[in-house]
Amino acid sequence: MTGPTGTTGSRGGGTADGSHAIEAYGLTKSYGKPAVRVLDGLDLRVARGTVFSLLGPNGAGKTTTVRILTTLTEADSGSARVAGYDVVAERSAVRGSISLTGQFAAVDETQTGEENLRMMARLSGLSRAGARRRAGELLERFDLTAAARRPVRTYSGGMRRRLDLAAGLVGSPEPEVFFLDEPTTGLDPRSRHGLWDVVRELAASGATILLTTQYLEEADRLADRIALLNRGRIVAEGTAADLKSRVGGHRLDLVLTSSEAYLRLAGRAVHHSPETLTLGLPTDGSAAQVRALLDEVDPTGHAIERFSLHSATLDDVFLDLTSNAPTTPEASTHV
Amino acid sequence: MSDTALRRGTPARHSGGPPRHPSPAPGLLTHTAVMAARALRISSRNTDALITSLALPIMMMLIFVYFFGGAIDTGTDSDSYVMYVVPGVLLLSAGFGAATTATAVSEDMKGGIIDRFRSLDVGATPVLAGHVAASTVRNLCSTALVFGVALLIGFRPAASWSGWLVVGAVLVAYIVALSWISAAIGLLARTPEAASGFTFFMSFLPYPSSAFVPTENMPDWLHGFADHQPITPAIESLRGLLLGQEMGDTPWIALAWAAGMLAVAVAASGTLFRIRTR
Numbered sequence: 001m002t003g004p005t006g007t008t009g010s011r012g013g014g015t016a017d018g019s020h021a022i023e024a025y026g027l028t029k030s031y032g033k034p035a036v037r038v039l040d041g042l043d044l045r046v047a048r049g050t051v052f053s054l055l056g057p058n059g060a061g062k063t064t065t066v067r068i069l070t071t072l073t074e075a076d077s078g079s080a081r082v083a084g085y086d087v088v089a090e091r092s093a094v095r096g097s098i099s100l101t102g103q104f105a106a107v108d109e110t111q112t113g114e115e116n117l118r119m120m121a122r123l124s125g126l127s128r129a130g131a132r133r134r135a136g137e138l139l140e141r142f143d144l145t146a147a148a149r150r151p152v153r154t155y156s157g158g159m160r161r162r163l164d165l166a167a168g169l170v171g172s173p174e175p176e177v178f179f180l181d182e183p184t185t186g187l188d189p190r191s192r193h194g195l196w197d198v199v200r201e202l203a204a205s206g207a208t209i210l211l212t213t214q215y216l217e218e219a220d221r222l223a224d225r226i227a228l229l230n231r232g233r234i235v236a237e238g239t240a241a242d243l244k245s246r247v248g249g250h251r252l253d254l255v256l257t258s259s260e261a262y263l264r265l266a267g268r269a270v271h272h273s274p275e276t277l278t279l280g281l282p283t284d285g286s287a288a289q290v291r292a293l294l295d296e297v298d299p300t301g302h303a304i305e306r307f308s309l310h311s312a313t314l315d316d317v318f319l320d321l322t323s324n325a326p327t328t329p330e331a332s333t334h335v
Numbered sequence: 336m337s338d339t340a341l342r343r344g345t346p347a348r349h350s351g352g353p354p355r356h357p358s359p360a361p362g363l364l365t366h367t368a369v370m371a372a373r374a375l376r377i378s379s380r381n382t383d384a385l386i387t388s389l390a391l392p393i394m395m396m397l398i399f400v401y402f403f404g405g406a407i408d409t410g411t412d413s414d415s416y417v418m419y420v421v422p423g424v425l426l427l428s429a430g431f432g433a434a435t436t437a438t439a440v441s442e443d444m445k446g447g448i449i450d451r452f453r454s455l456d457v458g459a460t461p462v463l464a465g466h467v468a469a470s471t472v473r474n475l476c477s478t479a480l481v482f483g484v485a486l487l488i489g490f491r492p493a494a495s496w497s498g499w500l501v502v503g504a505v506l507v508a509y510i511v512a513l514s515w516i517s518a519a520i521g522l523l524a525r526t527p528e529a530a531s532g533f534t535f536f537m538s539f540l541p542y543p544s545s546a547f548v549p550t551e552n553m554p555d556w557l558h559g560f561a562d563h564q565p566i567t568p569a570i571e572s573l574r575g576l577l578l579g580q581e582m583g584d585t586p587w588i589a590l591a592w593a594a595g596m597l598a599v600a601v602a603a604s605g606t607l608f609r610i611r612t613r
Binding site (some may be wrong): 071092099102115124125245315 | 377
């Protein structure tokens with residue numbers, strides 16, 4: 001287990017040594033006029049056979065990263081290899097080696113589950129009979145046999161995502177790298193757990209999985225390694241334990257007695273509320289650490305009026321990990 | 336069945352080692368055939384739209400023949416307006432029928448399914464050709480219905496065997512061309528609603544032509560447009576051939592128009608698809 005690697009990965013050393021299923025160097029991408037920079041020099045390496053989670057809020061660049069790595073869009077600069085193939089020069093080979101499940105279910109609502117799978121199987125090159133057989137296998141494997149002849153519009157959210165995943169598996173041989181873009185967004189907790197089981201099974205069979213999510217818990221449960229993405233850059237990367245140790249896991253909110261005390265401590269805080277003179281500091285939540293923290297920031301016992309303890313949210317993780325970075329405007333107006 | 340239960344026993348997979356080569360890619364023809372079957376299946380289940388697209392042309396014909404027909408002097412020796420108006424109704428319904436292609440394409444672009452197709456290496460051409468093929472089948476059904484009802488209300492075609500063949504060729508060529516233009520419009524429009532709005536203009540193209548009234552009765556500037564717009568040669572050749580007249584090179588001019596429109600639509604839709612999926 002290695003420590004967090006921070007923002008600067010090795011750049012330009014794109015050697016395909018076979019140990020990484022996904023390698024990306026210095027990816028940038030801007031959209032629109034005036035151009036909004038969505039990716040700002042993203043570096044990424046995912047070892048073969050591991051589950052890697054890209055964690056970030058809306059607009060962090062998760063979907064853009066996935067679209068570049070799955071050849072659906074091209075980066076403005078930088079390079080990437082997936083399953084050993086260059087995503088631009090060897091686009092077809094990449095497409096033959098991957099499976100993508102996007103945020104929007106990529107299946108036809110008016111076709112049945114079986115018709116959708118047979119169609120995808122035919123498009124990926126199977127014969128009519130082969131496609132029928134493959135569709136049957138996949139419906140069985142994803143527990144959709146009973147719903148096979150129903151139009152997809154009658155499916156629940158969880159069934160739809162499972163069908164979507166199955167549709168990504170029709171090709172033969174099975175894909176070696178899976179991209180799951182926010183696979184559980186909008187699902188109820190029960191369906192979410194069902195989908196986690198699917199991901200674990202894919203991982204157990206040796207596939208490499210890149211999963212994007214807004215949910216810390218999801219990344220925590222599924223991923224071998226997690227990268228935090230913010231404003232188009234990886235701001236931290238490591239195992240779930242690494243990241244938790246960086247952010248604490250809880251937030252100690254202090255209501256201060258004076259603005260002097262507020263200004264003195266503001267630099268350490270992940271949460272600021274100047275109107276109420278309240279600051280939130282990261283902590284692991286243990287009594288020993290909270291006591292030590294209170295003693296440390298307020299040795300004389302006069303600066304803090306009240307305190308309260310909260311579980312850290314994803315927001316806190318981000319605010320903590322980005323608080324030292326200069327805040328750049330969302331969009332640069334002159335391009 | 337529950338959302339959580341999942342079958343165990345995923346087949347073993349070889350991990351590590353050199354990357355495997357993907358299976359050989361199926362050809363353009365297979366892709367197009369699969370996409371056409373898909374579009375047909377989807378439109379056959381869209382019952383409301385299907386009934387509208389079959390009933391509308393017949394309603395249009397009945398309206399023209401019985402509401403307006405008595406007041407229109409076509410200056411031809413044919414004793415009834417129905418003989419004059421059938422080709423116009425056929426082209427009008429081709430326009431209406433093709434317009435649904437724009438909505439269907441736009442629906443596809445809105446969802447995630449295009450990304451899935453692209454990740455299976457299916458390009459713009461098979462996707463659009465599938466929609467155009469389905470549109471052609473739908474239109475031929477409504478064309479057959481229009482012919483059937485026209486026969487019931489007094490339409491007596493006098494076309495020769497070869498005449499019928501040319502009628503079929505011109506009709507199919509225009510349906511395909513108008514459908515592909517409509518597909519391009521579907522790529523251009525940001526929403527299915529906008530797509531359906533744009534195609535409204537295309538559906539009106541048969542009106543300033545000789546479809547329903549002779550162009551001589553129109554103002555000079557419109558007369559000039561009506562005589563030289565792409566729908567007119569189609570109308571003229573269909574009408575002439577169905578009445579058993581010799582049409583010279585008019586059907587060839589019609590086919591050339593259709594080929595030209597199709598070429599432009601295919602080129603434009605290729606570019607639009609690349610822009611939309613960038």
